Structures are given as structure tokens and as C-alpha cells.
Amino acid sequence: MATQIRGPLLNPILVREARTRMRGFRPYLILTIFLLLLILSAFGIYQYMVFQARTGMVVLSSHIGQALFRGLAFTEMFFIVLVAPILTSGAISGERERLTYDMLLATPLRPGQMLAGKLIGALSYLLLLIVASIPVFSTVLIFGGVELRTLVWVILLLGSAALFFGTIGLFCSSLFGRTTPATIASYVVVLILCGVPLLIASIWPQFSNPMGQSPPPWLLYLNPFSAIVAVTTVTPTTAQPDVPFFSPSDPFMVVPFLSQFSVGVVRYAPEGPVLMPVYRATLLGFWLGTFVLLWFSSHLALPARRWRPRWSDLGFIAVIGAIALFIWMRIEWWWIVPPVDPWLMPPEPMPVPIEPAPLP
Amino acid sequence: MTLAIETIDLTHRYKKLVALDRLHLRVEQGCIYGFIGPNGAGKTTTLRILAGLLTPTKGEVRLLGERLTTRAAQRLVGYMPDFFGVYDDLRVWEYLDFFARCYGLRGARLRQVVDELLDLVDLAGKRDAFVQTLSRGMQQRLCLAHALVHDPPILLLDEPASGLDPRARVELRELLRTLRDMGKTIMLSSHILSELAEVCDAIGIIDHGRMVISGPLAEVQQQIATGARARLRIARESDVVLALALLQRQPLVSAVGAAPADPRSLVIDFSEPLDEEQCAAILAELVKAGVAVSEFSARSENLEELFLRLTASVGQLDGQAAAVGANAGNTASVRR
CATH class of the missing domain: 3.40.50.300 (P-loop containing nucleotide triphosphate hydrolases)
Incomplete structure (x- = not known):
């Protein structure tokens, strides 16, 4: 008689991913390219800062540290956004193409377990990339200038972005039967999330009414690059209206392409430039998006009766509800209210002297 | 049961x-x-x-x-x-290990099941080979x-x-x-x-x-196909016309015709299954009429024809x- 079926102790998909993820030359090639990219970025930024110093700019050690940290965090985010969807876009569609999906469905493995195994497998590889980049990142320690708080935020953002963009690939993989359309679709979503908001933000002042207004921060909530720029930009500790907000040694301001990622993150108020903390909303948006996409994927991965309610839906609803409640409770912290552009502020009314009424 | x-x-x-x-x-x-x-x-x-x-x-x-x-x-x-x-990138034992884990097997039982199954399908010698290197037949057995x-x-x-x-x-x-x-x-x-x-x-x-x-299987073949067709070979070509005439008069014969490649071979279709005595009676009638029968075989339909x-x-x-x-x-x- 058949063995009584128990739940697996360890997710079998995860065990398989752990066994096979590093097989073949591809994982090592990706790792090598990633590390080379980081090293080249670090070297380029350092050379640029040295060049700045040679041209007579005041470049402090902390400036170099901050610029290096920012550049490396940006490069790492760029790589995660690029690689995470690829790692997961073949998760379900690949099983369908390989004709193993029916065999998997015939086992007691649930679609949720399959998705979780695939996602964690992909994320563990991304984690390996992040861990492998620690030696390159540690060059920042030589120069200093980075707060622990910033480091924690960057790690949180990188981890959440890996989760979110990995889930986008997973969702597309569940939606499409084949891996190529799934990969293309996930990149279209990535482009929409990363490129379109920046494009709109850059042309916003020309099309706003009245013209010249700063773009609203919500436009950049789900943009990982804006979040990285916002979290790594060093704000002056004291209000110094005479000192420029960005140091000329900051590569984001000077390099024309990279400066585009700052659009919308900085507002100019009467009291000086103000940094929009859009990364808070980015983090929550990524978490919410991850769970919503996972919920859709777990239904799309089913072969039949996809949208019939299941008990596991309650878990998803609970998590999504908890995130929504958390957002609601800290709405003022999350909902970033930008200051009004100075030129839009109504001029202060001039005091009109009131002449005493002539005595009769 | x-x-x-x-x-x-x-x-x-x-x-x-x-x-x-x-x-x-x-x-x-x-x-x-x-x-x-x-x-x-x-x-x-x-x-x-x-x-x-x-x-x-x-x-x-x-x-x-x-x-x-x-x-x-x-x-x-x-x-x-x-x-x-x-899964091409898995070894043979890993492939079975993966599916065994899907069914909740673990520890010593898991290893035992994998070993037993490899023995059963005669793949123990290929235990550490990658699945992609197996022949089609081996992959079939692994599956x-x-x-x-x-x-x-x-x-x-x-x-x-x-x-x-x-x-x-x-x-x-x-x-x-x-x-x-x-x-x-x-x-x-x-x-x-x-x-x-x-x-x-x-x-x-x-x-x-x-x-x-x-x-x-036996009952299906017996019920549908036993004796539904017979093959007759006649020694002399001159007897073929006589044999055809005699067979067409038989009440159980639904169709009779000569094979195109061999005019002395006749294929007889019966409207219902014949038992051995009925076959013998037809054969006796042909012999009595002077037809030189060299071969007579009542043939069951094979599964393909059925x-x-x-x-x-x-x-x-x-x-x-x-x-x-x-x-x-x-x-x-x-x-x-």
C-alpha cells in the first residue's frame, strides 16, 4: 500500500536549486562579470575623485568614501534589477518547457512551495553576489564618511529589490507558458518601473500647470535607483544656505547620465534643498508588491481552477493586510509630503499702515 | 475484490x-x-x-x-x-532523491528508497551519471x-x-x-x-x-475475433472458381475473394465466429467437391486488426x- 505522505522537511525545490545552482560555467561567469563591474566602478569613481582633487577642488577622504559607497550601491542595485528577473523568469515556464511540470503537479508539492523554492533559490544566488561584493565594498572603510544607518538602509533596499524584482520574473513565468516571452515581459515591467518614472520626472516641469513645478515624490516610489540616490545622498548637518547641497565631487551631480537619477528626489525649499525620503515608500511598496505578485503567481501556477479560493489565500490576505495596516498607521511617515516650490508660495502681504481716522 | x-x-x-x-x-x-x-x-x-x-x-x-x-x-x-x-543538470540519484523528497521521504528511508529503485530499474551502475548522459531507454526507466x-x-x-x-x-x-x-x-x-x-x-x-x-485480453480476442476470417490455399488454379462458388453458397460466409498477389489464396470473411466443427464441415465440403486444398487456417484477428x-x-x-x-x-x- 502507498506510503503515507508527509510534508517535506526541507523544500525539495530549494534542495534541488542548492544542488544545481552553481553547476556549469554560467553562475561563475555572472559572478565574475558582477565583481569586475564593481571593481571597475570603484576604480573609476576613485580616479574621478583624484582628478577632482588635482584640478584644485577640496576633496576630503569622507567625500571619496561617500562617492565610492554610492557608486557601488548603485552598481549593485543595477545588477540586481538586471539579474533577478532572469533568475526567476524560467521558474514555472521552464518546468513547462522541460515537460516536468506535470510530474511536479502529480506530487504533493503545492504551487506555493514551488514558487517559494524557486524564489529563495534565486535569492540565495543574489545573496551570494552581495556577499562576494563585500571585499570591494570594504574599500569604503579606508576612506570613511558613511553612516551605519545608511548602510542598513542600503542593505534593506538591495534585499527588498532582489525579492521584488525576482517576484516579477516569477509572476511572468507563471503567466506565460514559455521562458522567452516571460523574460521579455519581466524586462518590460522593469523598464516601466525604473525608466518611465524618471523620464516623466525629467519632463514634469515642462508640462506641469503652472509650468516649472517639481515632480511629485510618489512618481518615484517604486524606482529602486531613486531610492538608492535618496538614501546615499549626504545632507548637510546644519543649514548652510551658502554651501551647495551637492559637493562638486559628487559623481551623480557631475556625470550627466547619473545625475538623471536624482531628478525628483531633491526639492528646493526657501530654507534650502530638501531630500525626499522616497526610500521608505520604496521599501514598503516592494514588500507589498512582492506579496501581491506572489499571490497571483500561486494561482497562475495551477493547471486548472486557478481562481478558486483556497486556504492559503488567507495567509496572503493576512500578510498583505498587515502591510497595508502598517502603511496606514504610519501614513504621515510613509506619505512623503513635499514642500511647496518657493516660487509658487504666495508672497507675504506687505503690512499696510492703518491711518487713524481723523477726529471729527 | x-x-x-x-x-x-x-x-x-x-x-x-x-x-x-x-x-x-x-x-x-x-x-x-x-x-x-x-x-x-x-x-x-x-x-x-x-x-x-x-x-x-x-x-x-x-x-x-x-x-x-x-x-x-x-x-x-x-x-x-x-x-x-x-532535469538534465541532476545526477541519477539526485533525480530520484528530489521526487522522493516531494513525497516527504527523509533520512535513511529516503536513501533506502533511492537505492532500491535504482536496483529495480537497473540503473545502480549509473547512479552518479548526469541524467542528460543516459540513453532514451534509461531515461524512460528512470522516469x-x-x-x-x-x-x-x-x-x-x-x-x-x-x-x-x-x-x-x-x-x-x-x-x-x-x-x-x-x-x-x-x-x-x-x-x-x-x-x-x-x-x-x-x-x-x-x-x-x-x-x-x-x-x-483473451476474452476480448475470443469474443470478437475467433474464426472471423480464414485463409484457404488451393493447389490447382483450375479449382479456384469452383471453390469460390461453393464458399459463396455457405450461409456463414459474408465475403470471399482471392488475394491480388496470389490468385490461389482465398480470404474468407465469416459473418460470425466459427467453432472448429463448423470449420471442419466447410473444409470437408470443399474436399468432397474435388477442390485440392493445400492449406486452410482459421485465423484470429490480432490486436492491431481488432x-x-x-x-x-x-x-x-x-x-x-x-x-x-x-x-x-x-x-x-x-x-x-
Whole structure:
């Protein structure tokens, strides 16, 4: 008689991913390219800062540290956004193409377990990339200038972005039967999330009414690059209206392409430039998006009766509800209210002297 | 004894297409049941429903007397699909280890099951080889082993012999017999009918989603095909006309004709099965009339001819709403 079926102790998909993820030359090639990219970025930024110093700019050690940290965090985010969807876009569609999906469905493995195994497998590889980049990142320690708080935020953002963009690939993989359309679709979503908001933000002042207004921060909530720029930009500790907000040694301001990622993150108020903390909303948006996409994927991965309610839906609803409640409770912290552009502020009314009424 | 597989009025529709039309299927425990049908007849749909991968539009399925649920199918059934895939980047033992883990096996039991199955399918020597390096026959056996990791009493094999060379087919046949001896009920679909005839205890022929005939192989062949056709060879060409005239007068003969390649060979079709005495009487009459008969053989239809005849007649009968009961117990039943 058949063995009584128990739940697996360890997710079998995860065990398989752990066994096979590093097989073949591809994982090592990706790792090598990633590390080379980081090293080249670090070297380029350092050379640029040295060049700045040679041209007579005041470049402090902390400036170099901050610029290096920012550049490396940006490069790492760029790589995660690029690689995470690829790692997961073949998760379900690949099983369908390989004709193993029916065999998997015939086992007691649930679609949720399959998705979780695939996602964690992909994320563990991304984690390996992040861990492998620690030696390159540690060059920042030589120069200093980075707060622990910033480091924690960057790690949180990188981890959440890996989760979110990995889930986008997973969702597309569940939606499409084949891996190529799934990969293309996930990149279209990535482009929409990363490129379109920046494009709109850059042309916003020309099309706003009245013209010249700063773009609203919500436009950049789900943009990982804006979040990285916002979290790594060093704000002056004291209000110094005479000192420029960005140091000329900051590569984001000077390099024309990279400066585009700052659009919308900085507002100019009467009291000086103000940094929009859009990364808070980015983090929550990524978490919410991850769970919503996972919920859709777990239904799309089913072969039949996809949208019939299941008990596991309650878990998803609970998590999504908890995130929504958390957002609601800290709405003022999350909902970033930008200051009004100075030129839009109504001029202060001039005091009109009131002449005493002539005595009769 | 409780039936291993029983379907009652099983119907499945893919939008407007009726894939299964009130299918009645009864498979006894411990037998190898061959499921035959032309492409699109509904074989794979039936097997997918039995494996819990499809929910039928209508009807009932029982496995070992238990009403089919996804959970019951996962526990009771081992399924090997028609076009199965393998994980190329896994080693042979890892492949079985993966599926064993899916069924919750762990620790020493997990290792034991993997080792036993590798021995059973004769792949112990390839334990550490990558799956992609195995031959098609070995991959087929490995896939069969994956369906056995949870020791299911019922095995559903969709076209297990397709793409195999003769040696691999023989090996597979032996393996199926071993599994039957272990008490497993095996239901397999195939297009290679000679293959099924050699290994199956019972067969069912399905066409257009309906069961045409089902029952023990010997009974099906006896009931449908015994003596329905005979071959006669005449020594002298001059006797052929006389023989034709005599045979056409026989009440049981429905058609008689000379083979185009050999005018002295006559093929006689009978309207109903003949027993040995009837055959002897016809032969005696021919000899008495002076026809020099050099060879007379009443021939049973082989499975292939039976399949072609039955599926052709179903095509003609298509549209009639007669429900067909199929009984794999003592009597074979035919849809007429």
C-alpha cells in the first residue's frame, strides 16, 4: 500500500536549486562579470575623485568614501534589477518547457512551495553576489564618511529589490507558458518601473500647470535607483544656505547620465534643498508588491481552477493586510509630503499702515 | 475484490470539444491494463484525470474504492506522462532523491528508497551519471522509477514504450511484469499494439472519448475475433472458381475473394465466429467437391486488426447516443 505522505522537511525545490545552482560555467561567469563591474566602478569613481582633487577642488577622504559607497550601491542595485528577473523568469515556464511540470503537479508539492523554492533559490544566488561584493565594498572603510544607518538602509533596499524584482520574473513565468516571452515581459515591467518614472520626472516641469513645478515624490516610489540616490545622498548637518547641497565631487551631480537619477528626489525649499525620503515608500511598496505578485503567481501556477479560493489565500490576505495596516498607521511617515516650490508660495502681504481716522 | 480503477460516466470537455464521453472503465487490482486508442481518443485525458491533474467535467472516479481527490491521487497513483522531461543538470540519484523528497521521504528511508529503485530499474551502475548522459531507454526507466518513489499501488503510464528500441522495449516489458508481480496495478496506453498484446492482462479500446470494448485480453480476442476470417490455399488454379462458388453458397460466409498477389489464396470473411466443427464441415465440403486444398487456417484477428476494425466501426456509429458499458471482470463487453 502507498506510503503515507508527509510534508517535506526541507523544500525539495530549494534542495534541488542548492544542488544545481552553481553547476556549469554560467553562475561563475555572472559572478565574475558582477565583481569586475564593481571593481571597475570603484576604480573609476576613485580616479574621478583624484582628478577632482588635482584640478584644485577640496576633496576630503569622507567625500571619496561617500562617492565610492554610492557608486557601488548603485552598481549593485543595477545588477540586481538586471539579474533577478532572469533568475526567476524560467521558474514555472521552464518546468513547462522541460515537460516536468506535470510530474511536479502529480506530487504533493503545492504551487506555493514551488514558487517559494524557486524564489529563495534565486535569492540565495543574489545573496551570494552581495556577499562576494563585500571585499570591494570594504574599500569604503579606508576612506570613511558613511553612516551605519545608511548602510542598513542600503542593505534593506538591495534585499527588498532582489525579492521584488525576482517576484516579477516569477509572476511572468507563471503567466506565460514559455521562458522567452516571460523574460521579455519581466524586462518590460522593469523598464516601466525604473525608466518611465524618471523620464516623466525629467519632463514634469515642462508640462506641469503652472509650468516649472517639481515632480511629485510618489512618481518615484517604486524606482529602486531613486531610492538608492535618496538614501546615499549626504545632507548637510546644519543649514548652510551658502554651501551647495551637492559637493562638486559628487559623481551623480557631475556625470550627466547619473545625475538623471536624482531628478525628483531633491526639492528646493526657501530654507534650502530638501531630500525626499522616497526610500521608505520604496521599501514598503516592494514588500507589498512582492506579496501581491506572489499571490497571483500561486494561482497562475495551477493547471486548472486557478481562481478558486483556497486556504492559503488567507495567509496572503493576512500578510498583505498587515502591510497595508502598517502603511496606514504610519501614513504621515510613509506619505512623503513635499514642500511647496518657493516660487509658487504666495508672497507675504506687505503690512499696510492703518491711518487713524481723523477726529471729527 | 475492490476494483483498482473505476470510472462512472466520466466526461470531460475542453470548451466545446468533448474529450471523454461518459467513459466507463473498470480495472482489476494486480493486472496490467492496456489502454488503446487513436490520437485524440481521450487516453491522455483519462490518465491525467486519474492522476489528479485534471478535474473531470462530470462523472465519478474511484481508486481502490476511494473517491478521487487530488490528495488520494497523489497517494495512490504513480504517473509517468507521455512526454516526460528530465532535469538534465541532476545526477541519477539526485533525480530520484528530489521526487522522493516531494513525497516527504527523509533520512535513511529516503536513501533506502533511492537505492532500491535504482536496483529495480537497473540503473545502480549509473547512479552518479548526469541524467542528460543516459540513453532514451534509461531515461524512460528512470522516469518510471520516479513514479514509484512513494510505493503507489496504481501506476499510470502514458505511452511508456514510445521511442524505445526493441531491446529497451523488452527490458521495459520485463520491468512491468516484475511490478505486476509486486502487486501493482498498471494501466498503460500505447500505440504499439503488439507490445500490449504481449504484456497486458486486459485491454480497453477507446475512440472519440468512448469505451469501445474492455475486458481481459483473451476474452476480448475470443469474443470478437475467433474464426472471423480464414485463409484457404488451393493447389490447382483450375479449382479456384469452383471453390469460390461453393464458399459463396455457405450461409456463414459474408465475403470471399482471392488475394491480388496470389490468385490461389482465398480470404474468407465469416459473418460470425466459427467453432472448429463448423470449420471442419466447410473444409470437408470443399474436399468432397474435388477442390485440392493445400492449406486452410482459421485465423484470429490480432490486436492491431481488432483495433482498426473497432475504431473504424465507432467512426461509423458516431452520433448514436448508445451508452457503452465496459466490464473488465469476467465478460468482455463490446459496443455495437
